[in-house]
Amino acid sequence: MSDEPRRFDPAGLGELPVELALGQLPAGKHGLPRSFVVRNQRLRLIAALLRVLPRHGYPETTIGHITQEAGMSRAAFYALFSSKESCFLETYDVASRWLCNGVEDAVAGERWPQCVRVGVGEGLRLLAANPPLAHLIAIEPARASPAARQRQQENLARLAEILRAGRSNRPELPAELEEFLLGGALSVVASRIESDRTEQLPEIEAALVECLLIPYLGRAKSRKIVA
Amino acid sequence: MPAEQETNGSIRRSRGSRRRPDLQLPQVEKRPPRSGLSRAEVIANQWARVFAGFAAALVYHGYEDTKVSDIIELAGVSRATFYERFENKEICFHAAYEDGVERLVRAVEEGARNVSGWPDRLSAGLAAGLGFLASDPPLAHMLFVEALAAARPARLEHERSLDRLARMLLPPQVESDDGAVSEETARMLAGGLASHVSGRILAGEAKRLTEQHDALLQYLLAPALAVPRTTDERRAAAL
Numbered sequence: 001m002s003d004e005p006r007r008f009d010p011a012g013l014g015e016l017p018v019e020l021a022l023g024q025l026p027a028g029k030h031g032l033p034r035s036f037v038v039r040n041q042r043l044r045l046i047a048a049l050l051r052v053l054p055r056h057g058y059p060e061t062t063i064g065h066i067t068q069e070a071g072m073s074r075a076a077f078y079a080l081f082s083s084k085e086s087c088f089l090e091t092y093d094v095a096s097r098w099l100c101n102g103v104e105d106a107v108a109g110e111r112w113p114q115c116v117r118v119g120v121g122e123g124l125r126l127l128a129a130n131p132p133l134a135h136l137i138a139i140e141p142a143r144a145s146p147a148a149r150q151r152q153q154e155n156l157a158r159l160a161e162i163l164r165a166g167r168s169n170r171p172e173l174p175a176e177l178e179e180f181l182l183g184g185a186l187s188v189v190a191s192r193i194e195s196d197r198t199e200q201l202p203e204i205e206a207a208l209v210e211c212l213l214i215p216y217l218g219r220a221k222s223r224k225i226v227a
Numbered sequence: 228m229p230a231e232q233e234t235n236g237s238i239r240r241s242r243g244s245r246r247r248p249d250l251q252l253p254q255v256e257k258r259p260p261r262s263g264l265s266r267a268e269v270i271a272n273q274w275a276r277v278f279a280g281f282a283a284a285l286v287y288h289g290y291e292d293t294k295v296s297d298i299i300e301l302a303g304v305s306r307a308t309f310y311e312r313f314e315n316k317e318i319c320f321h322a323a324y325e326d327g328v329e330r331l332v333r334a335v336e337e338g339a340r341n342v343s344g345w346p347d348r349l350s351a352g353l354a355a356g357l358g359f360l361a362s363d364p365p366l367a368h369m370l371f372v373e374a375l376a377a378a379r380p381a382r383l384e385h386e387r388s389l390d391r392l393a394r395m396l397l398p399p400q401v402e403s404d405d406g407a408v409s410e411e412t413a414r415m416l417a418g419g420l421a422s423h424v425s426g427r428i429l430a431g432e433a434k435r436l437t438e439q440h441d442a443l444l445q446y447l448l449a450p451a452l453a454v455p456r457t458t459d460e461r462r463a464a465a466l
Contacts, residue, residue, distance in 0.1 A: 057378075057379075058291075059290070059291035059376075139382075142372075142375035142376050143290075143291070143375065143376040145289075146429055149425075149426075149429055150429075153426060173449065174442055174445040174446055174449065175442070176423075176442070177445075177446060177449060179423075180419040180420075180422075180423055180446045181415070181419055181446075182419075183418065183419045183422030183423060183426075184414075184415035184416055184417070184418040184419030184420075184422065185415060185418070185419075186418070186422070187389065187415070187417075187418025187419065187421065187422055188411075188414060188415050188418055191386050191389070191414075191418075194379070194382055194383060194386060195383075195386075207409075207411040208411075208415075210409075210411070210412075211409075211411055211412045211415045211450075212415075214408075214412060214449075214450040215449035215450050219409075219450075
């Protein structure tokens, strides 16, 4: 883990030479396989949606906003996505997978409860370093569609596994406690993002970790982990 | 919904991405002519109908796709009446949301009144709140689902409601330091509670929200119950 938090750049996720992935593909015959071209175009539209979302919010964002930002035609958009919602869902999936992978990589090899501190810290740093991603993850799923909300719940359940390891200490805890706690944590994060304090998210690391650990360890022990 | 549902008396079918094909189109209620009501009563009644109509429209269309025409059709008021009081959809949502929150808070306070002891008060307030929401699924949907989908001023208002809920969840500060649940913890619990309720409503289980009482109470009490209770435990934790 480097000191500088990584930047999320969907356009850089393609399996293409960097100079092509970051820019537009050269026009005409470029000898690249069709699948590369399609993936590059999809990722360009995803990157464009990610940039325009904080500006307009999901309901006001139009396909015109996305295609203009991507420098592509409407026809090209509709060749790849059936609707604004399907483009949003894919953007959300790409972004949330990147974030969850980042958190899981950071906690790998860490013991409970240290892994909770490390995971929360890494998650907050990645969000703070990538405000459009933070906005997409925390604010827009509730605005987009029930399907988007569903995927948000699935991601919370995925990250809940990290917390669930602490259960061995307290078997009597309610069954869905982890999803409940992470739903609360996401709500606190969303509140910060709504009030334009995305870049200061790492400041709440200690309070958040303490809150997450209290049901397992009690307040005094949770505080010691954070200190 | 099958095509035969689209009859006179039902509102327009949704075109938006949030349409809920699993839901019945809300039916427009025929209202008897008003009789013997004062002007103030007529207006209060009109607002209540506008708020209820808005909530019904939101369930089917979602915030983004709800039009003022859907609201007034379901409320049975004229466009002129709507615009006399509300400049636009956003302002009407704000008023409807505020009205709903106040009614929910009143129900919770009513339920917790005369109950002594913090866990029992929390349990009674929670039961009353869930009961209130279960009795009016469209309102529950508006307060816990659509408030997050609305324009930014409404979302900020929702944030303030969660802060308020957090204060209601705080146990009385009987012990000075490690015995109390902090404000941050309470805010997180409030967010978790709202998020869980929201999930149940989205799953179409608004009417059965009261079934969530025991599990929710367990979550809400988990931090307080995890606090070491005895002096020895507290001493051990402090080491």
